Amino acid sequence: GAGVSQSPRYKVAKRGQDVALRCDPISGHVSLFWYQQALGQGPEFLTYFQNEAQLDKSGLPSDRFFAERPEGSVSTLKIQRTQQEDSAVYLCATRGERNQPQHFGDGTRLSIL
Amino acid sequence: GENVEQHPSTLSVQEGDSAVIKCTYSDSASNYFPWYKQELGKGPQLIIDIRSNVGEKKDQRIAVTLNKTAKHFSLHITETQPEDSAVYFCAASGGKLIFGQGTTLQVKP
Numbered sequence: 001g002a003g004v005s006q007s008p009r010y011k012v013a014k015r016g017q018d019v020a021l022r023c024d025p026i027s028g029h030v031s032l033f034w035y036q037q038a039l040g041q042g043p044e045f046l047t048y049f050q051n052e053a054q055l056d057k058s059g060l061p062s063d064r065f066f067a068e069r070p071e072g073s074v075s076t077l078k079i080q081r082t083q084q085e086d087s088a089v090y091l092c093a094t095r096g097e098r099n100q101p102q103h104f105g106d107g108t109r110l111s112i113l
Numbered sequence: 114g115e116n117v118e119q120h121p122s123t124l125s126v127q128e129g130d131s132a133v134i135k136c137t138y139s140d141s142a143s144n145y146f147p148w149y150k151q152e153l154g155k156g157p158q159l160i161i162d163i164r165s166n167v168g169e170k171k172d173q174r175i176a177v178t179l180n181k182t183a184k185h186f187s188l189h190i191t192e193t194q195p196e197d198s199a200v201y202f203c204a205a206s207g208g209k210l211i212f213g214q215g216t217t218l219q220v221k222p
Contacts, residue, residue, distance in 0.1 A: 041214060041215070042117075042119075042204075042212030042214050042215050043202070045209045048209060056209065091156055091157070101147055101159045102210065103159070107156050
């Protein structure tokens with residue numbers, strides 16, 4: 001497809017389980033961003049990749065959150081030992097050249113029971 | 114830290130009227146200001162953006178204005194239509210995007 005693709009669209013997990021969320025970027029897009037969007041709020045920055053290099057992870061809430069992009073294309077956001085406060089929509093966005101806008105996927109809605 | 118304030122949080126207008134959403138930002142280094150529209154169950158979709166070297170930009174019924182001195186920027190939608198109903202987010206970037214809290218726009222037919 002032409003856009004940013006995220007999977008799964010919905011994920012339900014029990015507290016304490018590990019989850020992995022996937023982002024397939026627009027072909028050729030160098031930059032990739034992960035955001036967390038709580039209900040009724042704006043997206044909040046989590047982390048940023050340029051190709052395979054993670055250049056900024058200042059937004060990751062705790063060391064339970066880990067992101068990778070090993071080949072500079074697909075990215076995975078992993079959350080270990082999930083907690084109820086991790087429930088949110090996780091959005092991925094990608095960008096081509098630095099002066100181009102970010103394009104968002106439709107997100108993964110994560111619910112922790 | 115960096116902050117973007119967005120007002121109002123909800124806005125209801127009659128079809129054909131104009132809608133204005135305002136944002137202020139705190140980081141003087143911000144130089145890029147996009148606006149996104151988000152429909153239920155979808156990701157944010159870029160509708161217009163402006164850079165700090167421009168004071169105003171227009172695209173059909175949508176316009177954005179920027180006042181760098183006051184650190185204000187606004188979205189103007191004219192001749193609103195029911196399909197404009199959605200949540201709108203402003204954002205400011207000097208590196209990474211900082212989003213406002215969103216405005217739920219309802220256009221009544």
